[in-house]
Amino acid sequence: MRRDAAIGGAVWCVSRDARRPCRQSLSALVLLVLCLATVAAHAVEFTGEFVQGGMVLGSVVPGTTVALDGRAVPVAPDGRFVIGFGRDATAAIIALTLPDGGHEERRLTVEKRVYDIQRIDGLPQETVTPDPVLLQRISREASEIRALREIASAEPFFTEPMTWPAIGPISGVYGSQRILNGEPRAPHMGVDIAAPAGSPIVAAGGGVVRFAAELFLTGNTILIDHGYGLETSYAHLSRLDVKPGQRVRQGEQIGLVGATGRVTGAHLHWGMEWFQTRLDPQLVVGAMPVQ
Numbered sequence: 001m002r003r004d005a006a007i008g009g010a011v012w013c014v015s016r017d018a019r020r021p022c023r024q025s026l027s028a029l030v031l032l033v034l035c036l037a038t039v040a041a042h043a044v045e046f047t048g049e050f051v052q053g054g055m056v057l058g059s060v061v062p063g064t065t066v067a068l069d070g071r072a073v074p075v076a077p078d079g080r081f082v083i084g085f086g087r088d089a090t091a092a093i094i095a096l097t098l099p100d101g102g103h104e105e106r107r108l109t110v111e112k113r114v115y116d117i118q119r120i121d122g123l124p125q126e127t128v129t130p131d132p133v134l135l136q137r138i139s140r141e142a143s144e145i146r147a148l149r150e151i152a153s154a155e156p157f158f159t160e161p162m163t164w165p166a167i168g169p170i171s172g173v174y175g176s177q178r179i180l181n182g183e184p185r186a187p188h189m190g191v192d193i194a195a196p197a198g199s200p201i202v203a204a205g206g207g208v209v210r211f212a213a214e215l216f217l218t219g220n221t222i223l224i225d226h227g228y229g230l231e232t233s234y235a236h237l238s239r240l241d242v243k244p245g246q247r248v249r250q251g252e253q254i255g256l257v258g259a260t261g262r263v264t265g266a267h268l269h270w271g272m273e274w275f276q277t278r279l280d281p282q283l284v285v286g287a288m289p290v291q
Helices: 002-041 132-149 281-285
Strands: 044-047 055-060 065-068 071-073 080-084 091-097 103-109 117-120 170-172 177-180 191-193 200-202 207-215 219-227 230-240 253-257 268-274 277-279
Touching: 080 268, 132 207, 132 219, 207 230, 219 253, 268 281, 277 281
Parallel strands: 117 177
Antiparallel strands: 044 055, 055 080, 065 071, 065 091, 091 103, 170 191, 191 268, 200 253, 207 219, 219 230, 230 253, 230 268, 268 277
């Protein structure tokens, strides 16, 4: 009996000891599942607002690939990236492929904005539609700029806060549009700063100059590449102080305010782009500093 009891007791002890590791294994498994669920829930994190014209910074586990509406999004080695939403965007799909092969897809709802629309009728038609020869030049120059905006360099400046490139009254806002003689014109894709002619213009952020030359519509124009598809543009300058390929620091002078190109007065047109998507610089830098 005692032997049986001992045997029985030994069996019970083994069973009880075996159950103890089982409980521990189960607890570890539950913890692992919770951790994996947490990782899945935070497979991507965003900083910024999903709004028309908005720029958003994202962060994923290094090695994750990202796509926005089917377009590959370049991701830095540390997992950071930038995306943007156009003037009329209402929704976007972001797709992730995790390092372990898992997939995640999210629908992003983009907040709508109300834009200023002006209708002007009775204008001479020749002032509304440019000469065919000029249209060819405009088309050629636009193609050149579009090609430059497809560059996805590994410059790390896209994560740095930006600053206003000039100080002055805001005379034109992003998204506004004119309808001339019933024909919708291209919306205004930037911010106009009515600083006096000759006022200094500085780089809104660090980067590499990709373009610095004269264009028909925008006059003396500069494009600065901030990396991973983010770019800023500066138009109608009276003087260019930088050259393509030059690296610039935030706040470094790049030119002077002017009235070159198709304008009626001196001002800086400041634009911001994520590849071909035109963004609203004011959403990125906030209110104009007190003058």
